[in-house]
Amino acid sequence: MPSEFELIARYFVQRNEGETTGVALGAGDDCALLVPTPGQQLAVSVDTSVVDVHFPAGAPAWAVGHRALAVSLSDLAAMGAWARWCTMAVTLPEADEAWLDAFSQGFHALCREYGVALVGGDVTRGELSISVAVHGEVPVGAALCRSGGQADDIIAVTGPLGGGHGGLRAWQQGRRDLDDPLLARYLLPQPRLAAGLALRGLAHCAIDISDGLLADLSHLCDASRLGAELDMTQLPLATGLEALLGTQDARHAALCGGDDYELLFSLPASSLDEARRRLRECGVDLWPVGRLRDGAGIAGVDTRAIKGWQHFPGGSS
């Protein structure tokens, strides 16, 4: 059986053929040495994906690799930052080389797609989980924070919702074909990095939808000290979601399901056309779903009956 060092070398260091801009020293020493771009702030985030919590035990390893990186990159997208570097710590029960091979292929393919360099890693023994820390750059003053929303801003999203939850339900029903649109939304989310960049200077605030539209809109509202009004009839639903769940549960999934990884943002009505134009250039649409307003709370939905996904549910209201 190969050693920890051999696994790291074979599946992570040697395959790291992508971007090397700004990497003075890559993986293989005690630290990587990176060269930040003058005048840019460093945007940093970390997300952990745990088996049977964030992805099912039987998910294809390459999809697990893709997904673990995608959900972290999504945080950079929500900040309007451009992705530069990442580190990846994987914990797995045994040194399963076939699994690691496919996992690292999925991971590195997404690295290449967005020009991200994997600059450090750790392989440890334990229950399967992957923790990815991402590093992006954004010019001073250009980041899309949660706190910048303004009353009367239009609230909009970059894509149809509910697919993350719908894909989980489809998986639980035995579907396994990742060409299925719902399964793809669940297991192969696309980080909206180009969209985040396009929204710089237009959006007042942004967040990615990982906990569900309602929960993440609450985070935006709390940070911006505003309330919001949603228009349930305007919620874009993921392809195949109504067929799977029926209209009422599909809307519920779009509101609360989470794991969609679209951007949720606010902008003045006067910027709507320009934002739509820029997003289309990135291959993304813009769906208005409501409006920010003075006050607190989210109107237009019954928030008592529904809650976003939380890993330790309870407590908060």
Place this chain on the structure above:
Amino acid sequence: MPSEFELIARYFVQRNEGETTGVALGAGDDCALLVPTPGQQLAVSVDTSVVDVHFPAGAPAWAVGHRALAVSLSDLAAMGAWARWCTMAVTLPEADEAWLDAFSQGFHALCREYGVALVGGDVTRGELSISVAVHGEVPVGAALCRSGGQADDIIAVTGPLGGGHGGLRAWQQGRRDLDDPLLARYLLPQPRLAAGLALRGLAHCAIDISDGLLADLSHLCDASRLGAELDMTQLPLATGLEALLGTQDARHAALCGGDDYELLFSLPASSLDEARRRLRECGVDLWPVGRLRDGAGIAGVDTRAIKGWQHFPGGSS
């Protein structure tokens, strides 16, 4: 039971009272926004600590918090980098608030000691593990890489060895008092950040001893394309180690035990006095343990019978 967001807010964001220099936006948004120092490279590393692999299930939570951060900071020390920021992803089976309270106290205490800002985190459900990514800074050209060793360099360490292994054995024998020097070495390692800084410009190469002197010296030798000769009679042994294990096993632990987190470095004999003087100012001694030389392999020990700790043992020779 509190929500994931409440746990993060209560135990990680609110307690983050330490260093804020270079933090334009701290934890609580999609990303933190950091301000790199002009002219410095960014040193980045990640380490995961898994229950019953890296620390025992019954270890005090504050020690687990200290240790999880310390082992990552140790990588910055080995690079000669100064610690600035960290992110921390904790996975735990249930939202045990007493455990999280003590854990975060140990983590934040070490943050304060070294002026490190916790700028992001993730709390997920699963087997107990902690993944800490650290970010330090080092002037261009000043980093202590593994590859810089030169033939005839003196090989030295910053402290006594074998304590990590000895502490594990003491724990297994039922000792629980963290004032015990061996238990302290195992569960409360001190990252040698000041020592790493002091060695800039003197040491040709450096690494931290996490896998054992022999394994880590092999990494140094491989990267520097050199061999080495160890003097077994010069190995500094941790306090209490010989009493616990006997002389032969104590030397074995010092060679192969791992988890010591002292720095292992090489430097020309002409720099020895200056290095010793600088290290003493940091409260650290310098122990010469051998010499780098042309060729391959490590002389002075029987490398066939002994191996450094690896999480997936086997394979490598």
